[in-house]
Amino acid sequence: MPLSWNEIKDRALRFSREWQHESSEDAEAKSFWDGFFDVFGVSRRRVANFEKKIRKLDGKDGFIDLLWKGVLLIEHKSRGKDLDRAHAQARDYFHGLSDAELPRYLLVCDFERFRLYDLETGEVPTEFALKDLQKHVRQFGFIAGYQARSFKEEDPVNVLAAERMGKLHDALKAAGYDGHALEVLLVRLLFCLFGDDTGIFPRHAFHELMAQRTSVDGADIGQWLAQLFQVLNTAPERRQKTLDAQLAEFPYVNGKLFAEPLPLAAFDANMRELLLQASTLDWSRISPAIFGSMFQSVMDAKARRNLGAHYTSEKNILKLIGPLFLDELKTELEKIGNHEGKLKGFHIKLASLRFLDPACGCGNFLVIAYRELRLLEIEVLQRLYARQGSVLQGVADHVAIDVDQFYGIEIEEFPAQIAQVALWLMDHQMNLRVAEQFGEYFARLPLTKSPTIVHGNALRIDWRDVVPKEKLSYILGNPPFVGKK
Numbered sequence: 001m002p003l004s005w006n007e008i009k010d011r012a013l014r015f016s017r018e019w020q021h022e023s024s025e026d027a028e029a030k031s032f033w034d035g036f037f038d039v040f041g042v043s044r045r046r047v048a049n050f051e052k053k054i055r056k057l058d059g060k061d062g063f064i065d066l067l068w069k070g071v072l073l074i075e076h077k078s079r080g081k082d083l084d085r086a087h088a089q090a091r092d093y094f095h096g097l098s099d100a101e102l103p104r105y106l107l108v109c110d111f112e113r114f115r116l117y118d119l120e121t122g123e124v125p126t127e128f129a130l131k132d133l134q135k136h137v138r139q140f141g142f143i144a145g146y147q148a149r150s151f152k153e154e155d156p157v158n159v160l161a162a163e164r165m166g167k168l169h170d171a172l173k174a175a176g177y178d179g180h181a182l183e184v185l186l187v188r189l190l191f192c193l194f195g196d197d198t199g200i201f202p203r204h205a206f207h208e209l210m211a212q213r214t215s216v217d218g219a220d221i222g223q224w225l226a227q228l229f230q231v232l233n234t235a236p237e238r239r240q241k242t243l244d245a246q247l248a249e250f251p252y253v254n255g256k257l258f259a260e261p262l263p264l265a266a267f268d269a270n271m272r273e274l275l276l277q278a279s280t281l282d283w284s285r286i287s288p289a290i291f292g293s294m295f296q297s298v299m300d301a302k303a304r305r306n307l308g309a310h311y312t313s314e315k316n317i318l319k320l321i322g323p324l325f326l327d328e329l330k331t332e333l334e335k336i337g338n339h340e341g342k343l344k345g346f347h348i349k350l351a352s353l354r355f356l357d358p359a360c361g362c363g364n365f366l367v368i369a370y371r372e373l374r375l376l377e378i379e380v381l382q383r384l385y386a387r388q389g390s391v392l393q394g395v396a397d398h399v400a401i402d403v404d405q406f407y408g409i410e411i412e413e414f415p416a417q418i419a420q421v422a423l424w425l426m427d428h429q430m431n432l433r434v435a436e437q438f439g440e441y442f443a444r445l446p447l448t449k450s451p452t453i454v455h456g457n458a459l460r461i462d463w464r465d466v467v468p469k470e471k472l473s474y475i476l477g478n479p480p481f482v483g484k485k
Helices: 005-018 025-039 083-096 130-135 137-144 156-174 179-197 205-213 221-232 269-279 288-299 314-336 340-352 364-388 413-438
Strands: 049-055 061-068 072-076 105-109 113-118 126-129 355-357 406-410 452-455
Touching: 005 025, 005 130, 005 137, 025 072, 049 083, 061 083, 072 083, 083 105, 083 113, 113 130, 126 130, 130 137, 156 179, 156 269, 179 205, 179 221, 179 269, 179 413, 205 221, 205 269, 221 269, 288 364, 288 413, 314 340, 314 364, 340 364, 355 364, 364 406, 364 413, 406 413, 413 452
Parallel strands: 072 105, 355 406, 406 452
Antiparallel strands: 049 061, 061 072, 105 113, 113 126
């Protein structure tokens, strides 16, 4: 569980006092950065490597001081050195990085000064002195586990992730692991990969388990996965006292996601490598709203050749949900202003809304609608409690909107499973946004509530059996179609 902002600030103050007189780049730089990551409760060894060799644009070899693939590149200099030159040197390394390795953040430092660039927003970099680190810790929320990302539909990592999972799917299927078991296994792996990079699991715990504990030939991966799934489905107090320590650090997930026993998948060396390649991506960059449909396409080799071409874009989903309900809710909130009683009433209203997509596919419409509802709730909470200071104690008690307000019908089993997991993943990302706003970590684990996604034919089942008519607020979605008719 990530540290609270107050704990991080205390650690930052101690760190800045410890290192205020260091000056040599070579002498203590590695210890400095190990200590820096420790400020945020993260082991540097779990996420980033020193001295990565890289081929620069001029053909010469260079060495990146520290690289967290897909997230952060650090260039470190001795005290008093030119940070502009350090920045230029760091940018020279980008040529030798793959799309998946390219960082969102670039940090240059000379022990005394930090300068942080957010390459995604392109905003003016933030520069501050070591002694002021405790005042700027929130800007390193991506290290601490408080990460509210903005997602780009065209981000190549979305396609790369789908392609890598597609190759794993093909290899397992060719080996005879097929049907329902394969679909459930892939959905579980999807959850684990997201969990590794978004604070659901200890940072990179899944990758380390697969990389460190499984044999190179992959023969024992099926057994390790079966053990892991059993652990994720078992409350801590019910786990064996002799449980492997690396397995014991995984949280209790529940939600029935890991409840069904699966036949053991017989991996080989190639399948193991495909899984490890997938786990090295930064899955926090991948939007559940976009990736759901892309992930579904891994089941169809033809569709995979044109990944992303057959899902309704986020822009078009917003065009639909805006006039359906979102514009009206936003107008109502603006009229309420900061009136405490009316804000609380509006909050209750948001938590009472129920949504049905009768042809939900991978849940894109439901996921975006859920995100927008949660953003409205955050605005309500800010107006109600911002005056109490930066930290809202017991933030979990104030969040009322949950995934059980959302219902879907889907004729195919695999996308129905993805829709449910995608809503959980979006819920977790919105909880991170709440944590970032109010300074207290918030995660809904174990999962106690679930969206209702029914595997069935919407033309043949009674929708009132999915959600009672008197509870339903809105029906939304994109009906199935063939061609242009």
